[in-house]
Amino acid sequence: MNTDRTNPQAVGVASAAGAYTLWGILPVYWKLIQQVPSQQILAHRFIWSFVFLLAIILFTRKTRIFLSEVHDIVHKPKELICVMLASILISVNWFTYIWAVNHNHVLETSLGYYINPLVSVMLGIIILKEKLSFWEAVSFLLAIIGVLNMTFHYGAFPWVALTLAFSFGFYGLFKKMIDIGAITGITLETLFITPIALTFVFYVQINGTGAFSFNTPIVAALLMGAGVVTAVPLILFANGAKRLPLSIVGFLQYIAPTITLFLGIFLYHEPFTSSRLTSFIFIWTALAIFSLSKTKWFSHVEPAFWKKKDSFDTLNN
Numbered sequence: 001m002n003t004d005r006t007n008p009q010a011v012g013v014a015s016a017a018g019a020y021t022l023w024g025i026l027p028v029y030w031k032l033i034q035q036v037p038s039q040q041i042l043a044h045r046f047i048w049s050f051v052f053l054l055a056i057i058l059f060t061r062k063t064r065i066f067l068s069e070v071h072d073i074v075h076k077p078k079e080l081i082c083v084m085l086a087s088i089l090i091s092v093n094w095f096t097y098i099w100a101v102n103h104n105h106v107l108e109t110s111l112g113y114y115i116n117p118l119v120s121v122m123l124g125i126i127i128l129k130e131k132l133s134f135w136e137a138v139s140f141l142l143a144i145i146g147v148l149n150m151t152f153h154y155g156a157f158p159w160v161a162l163t164l165a166f167s168f169g170f171y172g173l174f175k176k177m178i179d180i181g182a183i184t185g186i187t188l189e190t191l192f193i194t195p196i197a198l199t200f201v202f203y204v205q206i207n208g209t210g211a212f213s214f215n216t217p218i219v220a221a222l223l224m225g226a227g228v229v230t231a232v233p234l235i236l237f238a239n240g241a242k243r244l245p246l247s248i249v250g251f252l253q254y255i256a257p258t259i260t261l262f263l264g265i266f267l268y269h270e271p272f273t274s275s276r277l278t279s280f281i282f283i284w285t286a287l288a289i290f291s292l293s294k295t296k297w298f299s300h301v302e303p304a305f306w307k308k309k310d311s312f313d314t315l316n317n
Contacts, residue, residue, distance in 0.1 A: 093163075106268055115161060139289045
């Protein structure tokens with residue numbers, strides 16, 4: 001008799017929520033080594049992520065699966081190019097995030113990951129020719145108003161938030177075009193960048209400007225630990241995503257930017273002005289409508305003019 005009463009969905013929720021929680025508190029980790037230049041942190045993050053992921057593949061005895069998937073990718077030039085582009089995009093995303101956190105832009109990183117789901121849908125509509133519902137259109141309009149409001153009152157274009165949102169949005173788009181496992185994917189992505197990262201680290205170490213030193217064991221340990229804090233949430237997310245419907249994963253993803261928002265306000269005391277609050281309210285409202293648009297209550301309620309537009313588009317296709 002099977003005595004295993006583990007609920008797969010409960011395990012999935014716990015795994016995905018754990019991943020998003022770890023991503024939410026990640027600014028605390030980068031703040032611990034904020035004296036290290038952002039480009040050095042990024043280089044070490046790639047190097048030690050690659051080492052840690054390889055160790056996981058060996059420990060879980062999935063070497064044969066990994067090599068088989070790598071063999072398949074190498075013989076599919078289009079997918080190989082997608083992996084390489086994903087590597088570049090995740091580099092841009094990671095560097096922007098680390099730089100922003102360590103230069104007191106934690107609130108902007110939060111905004112970026114709130115906007116990201118809307119960017120992903122927009123890319124799906126533009127590139128994959130997916131249909132835009134009325135409520136998704138409303139959510140986009142509200143998000144745009146929020147970003148414009150912040151730009152107008154903040155006095156500067158919120159490039160951190162938009163760089164994070166678009167780099168991760170395009171990263172997800174290219175990942176969607178690759179048919180390989182999550183661990184293999186991120187291992188290959190780190191593999192492409194690791195030689196560059198190693199060259200850079202050796203260069204700064206030889207020049208005497210490198211941060212990795214046994215004279216500062218805590219800093220060295222934290223730089224090595226960057227691989228762990230990168231890989232563990234990815235593994236938890238992969239474990240959760242395969243057990244959950246996309247709607248639940250979509251809801252849970254707001255855990256990370258919400259935690260980051262609270263960290264920015266209450267732990268790092270970044271200014272949360274009324275204009276910033278207004279922008280966030282527009283974004284939150286947009287996300288609420290966007291999430292509800294996937295439910296049966298909203299999906300069947302669209303204005304007549306929008307239905308006529310869809311009918312016209314269908315006839316012209």
